[in-house]
Amino acid sequence: MSSTIEHRESSTTAGRAGGGLRTLGSVLRLRELPVLVALALLVLITYINNPLFLSPQGIKDLLLNATIIVILAAGQSLLIITRNIDLSVGSMLGLVAFGTGSIFAAMPDLPIIAVVLLGIAFGALLGGVNGLLVTVAKVPALVITLGTLYVFRGLNNAWAGGKQYFAGDRPEAFGALSVDTVLGFPIITLLAIAVVVAVGVYMAGTRPGRDLYAIGSDPEAAKVFGIKVSQRVFLAFLANGALAGLAGVLYASRFNSVGATTGSGMELDVVAAAVVGGVAIFGGSGTVAGAALGALLLTTITSSLTALRVDKFWQQAIVGILILTAIIIDRLASLRTAKKLRTSEARNV
Amino acid sequence: MSETTTPRSKPAPPAPVADSTKPLADEPKGRTGAARILASRDAITIYALLAFLIYAAVAIPRFASPVTTGFLLLDVIPVLLIAMPMTLIIITGEIDLSVASTAGLTSALMGVLWAGGMDIWLVLVICLLAGTAAGMFNGFLIAVLGLPSLAVTIGTLALFRGLALVVIGDNAVANFPRALTAFFTSKLGATGIPTVMIGVVLIMLFFGVLLHFTPFGRGLYAMGYSKEAATFVGINVARSKFWLYVGSGVVSALAGIYWTLRYTSARSDNASGLELAVIAAVLLGGVSIFGGKGTIPGVIAGVLLIGTLNYALRLGRVSDVVLITVTGLLLIASVVAPSIGSAIREWRHTRRVRRQFSQNSA
Numbered sequence: 001m002s003s004t005i006e007h008r009e010s011s012t013t014a015g016r017a018g019g020g021l022r023t024l025g026s027v028l029r030l031r032e033l034p035v036l037v038a039l040a041l042l043v044l045i046t047y048i049n050n051p052l053f054l055s056p057q058g059i060k061d062l063l064l065n066a067t068i069i070v071i072l073a074a075g076q077s078l079l080i081i082t083r084n085i086d087l088s089v090g091s092m093l094g095l096v097a098f099g100t101g102s103i104f105a106a107m108p109d110l111p112i113i114a115v116v117l118l119g120i121a122f123g124a125l126l127g128g129v130n131g132l133l134v135t136v137a138k139v140p141a142l143v144i145t146l147g148t149l150y151v152f153r154g155l156n157n158a159w160a161g162g163k164q165y166f167a168g169d170r171p172e173a174f175g176a177l178s179v180d181t182v183l184g185f186p187i188i189t190l191l192a193i194a195v196v197v198a199v200g201v202y203m204a205g206t207r208p209g210r211d212l213y214a215i216g217s218d219p220e221a222a223k224v225f226g227i228k229v230s231q232r233v234f235l236a237f238l239a240n241g242a243l244a245g246l247a248g249v250l251y252a253s254r255f256n257s258v259g260a261t262t263g264s265g266m267e268l269d270v271v272a273a274a275v276v277g278g279v280a281i282f283g284g285s286g287t288v289a290g291a292a293l294g295a296l297l298l299t300t301i302t303s304s305l306t307a308l309r310v311d312k313f314w315q316q317a318i319v320g321i322l323i324l325t326a327i328i329i330d331r332l333a334s335l336r337t338a339k340k341l342r343t344s345e346a347r348n349v
Numbered sequence: 350m351s352e353t354t355t356p357r358s359k360p361a362p363p364a365p366v367a368d369s370t371k372p373l374a375d376e377p378k379g380r381t382g383a384a385r386i387l388a389s390r391d392a393i394t395i396y397a398l399l400a401f402l403i404y405a406a407v408a409i410p411r412f413a414s415p416v417t418t419g420f421l422l423l424d425v426i427p428v429l430l431i432a433m434p435m436t437l438i439i440i441t442g443e444i445d446l447s448v449a450s451t452a453g454l455t456s457a458l459m460g461v462l463w464a465g466g467m468d469i470w471l472v473l474v475i476c477l478l479a480g481t482a483a484g485m486f487n488g489f490l491i492a493v494l495g496l497p498s499l500a501v502t503i504g505t506l507a508l509f510r511g512l513a514l515v516v517i518g519d520n521a522v523a524n525f526p527r528a529l530t531a532f533f534t535s536k537l538g539a540t541g542i543p544t545v546m547i548g549v550v551l552i553m554l555f556f557g558v559l560l561h562f563t564p565f566g567r568g569l570y571a572m573g574y575s576k577e578a579a580t581f582v583g584i585n586v587a588r589s590k591f592w593l594y595v596g597s598g599v600v601s602a603l604a605g606i607y608w609t610l611r612y613t614s615a616r617s618d619n620a621s622g623l624e625l626a627v628i629a630a631v632l633l634g635g636v637s638i639f640g641g642k643g644t645i646p647g648v649i650a651g652v653l654l655i656g657t658l659n660y661a662l663r664l665g666r667v668s669d670v671v672l673i674t675v676t677g678l679l680l681i682a683s684v685v686a687p688s689i690g691s692a693i694r695e696w697r698h699t700r701r702v703r704r705q706f707s708q709n710s711a
Contacts, residue, residue: 137689142444142499143638144684147680149677150678153673153674154670154672154673154675157673158668268506268507271503281497282497311515311518313514316511319507319511320507320510323504324501324505328490331495331496
């Protein structure tokens with residue numbers, strides 16, 4: 001009882017104080033806030049111990065390291081919000097990255113923009129295969145994409161064999177994408193930010209975007225409500241594939257070599273980034289921006305540990321603890337919401 | 350028309366009008382008793398395994414030999430071991446992605462403790478305890494706090510692998526007692542069957558009996574269908590889940606110990622990626638990822654099928670790169686085929702209903 005009364009009092013005071021406090025309240029309840037605070041603290045502590053961490057070069061490295069995972073996490077969050085998942089992203093990225101290397105080897109004079117578009121199309125094709133299998137066969141995405149993880153990796157193995165393409169095989173302008181900066185931001189990072197903003201606006205502001213949340217909250221209800229569930233899920237897979245394709249092309253630009261094993265094991269990092277960023281693993285809530293922040297946090301930890309001269313072996317353990325903390329915070333938040341709903345319903349009776 | 354006027358005096362009409370409203374689920378399945386077992390999903394996996402074994406024995410030179418048996422079984426033992434608790438966990442509708450990391454952690458611990466001069470038996474006991482603790486940690490988060498298992502075990506996947514790295518770093522420990530490592534690759538006489546298979550069979554029997562012949566096991570199926578219903582009929586869902594994860598931790602530790610001694614090398618990245626192989630094999634063995642369906646014999650056949658296929662392809666000089674694709678295609682086919690089957694059944698159902706309808710109206 002006492003909690004109900006307190007709750008009512010606090011809500012009336014908040015009402016009296018007007019909009020300012022309410023906005024503050026909604027900011028404090030943002031799911032992304034804990035990630036943002038953690039990220040800020042991490043950067044601050046590292047900066048105090050090692051001022052070089054926030055030098056222009058340091059910031060550039062931070063952003064560059066995060067770029068690829070940020071793009072992948074944006075695509076993955078699209079899927080996780082609809083209660084699906086794509087475990088094959090690492091294999092898709094590997095295929096596209098090697099494909100990019102092959103294109104440059106075969107046709108060195110092709111304009112870079114054409115290669116990027118080809119990579120995106122290739123990724124979308126792979127994502128479309130996933131989406132088709134999931135929506136037509138009505139089998140959980142976890143199983144299908146576990147299968148395509150192997151299939152795509154096998155195709156990459158068969159295609160690449162022992163072959164590797166190195167940075168020297170690619171035009172300098174292509175490599176410059178991840179070296180040159182605009183206003184201090186590397187070009188590929190700006191590309192990643194543009195992707196996150198575009199997907200974020202789509203998710204928050206458009207009808208098809210909101211539909212994805214509805215599908216994730218309750219697929220059956222969404223179907224009854226008249227949402228074309230299969231079509232939307234298929235498009236989400238397509239989009240995720242396209243983003244993985246983009247990430248693959250950028251990977252080829254950023255890293256020295258691409259080969260048969262490029263991107264293997266990446267799927268778990270990407271899912272982890274989304275989970276840390278507050279995307280609920282069973283669908284229905286979370287934001288693309290959150291997932292991107294999660295990716296940024298996970299990659300920043302690596303750099304911070306190096307800057308703080310902590311044993312690099314601790315990195316993965318810390319990532320694990322972070323994921324567990326994130327889902328516990330998420331759980332506490334949802335319990336609080338449930339309690340609030342109960343008390344407000346009890347008042348209305 | 351007389352039926353409608355005096356409904357009570359007359360018996361029900363002998364030939365009911367074609368009923369298009371009857372849902373497909375109400376159609377008689379038409380399989381009972383032996384036929385149901387012989388045509389079940391996991392029986393199909395077993396047939397596939399047998400068919401492939403016969404084919405390989407006839408068509409691939411040197412396949413049917415004790416050497417094959419030995420190498421094949423030594424290779425599949427880690428997957429076979431971990432697949433047992435994984436089957437039970439997936440049947441309850443949960444998942445455990447942290448198994449390979451637990452195996453890696455025990456391997457790392459084993460290396461460090463042995464290199465530190467501890468008695469080997471004490472080392473083994475501590476490793477098993479570490480696996481148990483890892484399982485209890487998962488179980489606590491999932492069963493007690495009620496967190497989603499997929500997210501929790503992605504977290505502990507990173508955490509346990511990270512701890513393995515913290516424990517042993519980049520080092521590798523190799524000088525385990527010769528007698529022990531020799532025992533782990535020794536064979537039973539001329540059969541080619543590894544000696545450790547005895548222990549593995551005991552573990553398979555344990556999980557098989559637990560799942561198929563105890564109330565606890567039946568309860569797991571109930572949990573897989575509906576947690577609420579299972580709670581309602583008096584199954585302690587949280588406690589069952591907790592023990593499943595503890596079991597998974599213990600078996601993963603055993604797999605880690607086996608891995609270390611078989612390859613005589615304790616490293617932090619031992620068994621990495623094994624979780625996906627195990628899950629693929631379990632799903633191929635007919636366990637439904639939704640929970641509620643699956644059997645231990647089916648899973649054993651699934652694990653052996655992938656293992657034999659890989660081994661035979663390697664023996665047949667098929668390049669390694671095909672193996673991984675075959676595994677993936679098998680997995681996809683095994684889940685897509687049933688839904689194509691149900692689509693065909695649905696099509697035949699509507700066709701039958703239409704035909705009856707046109708006959709009646711004619």
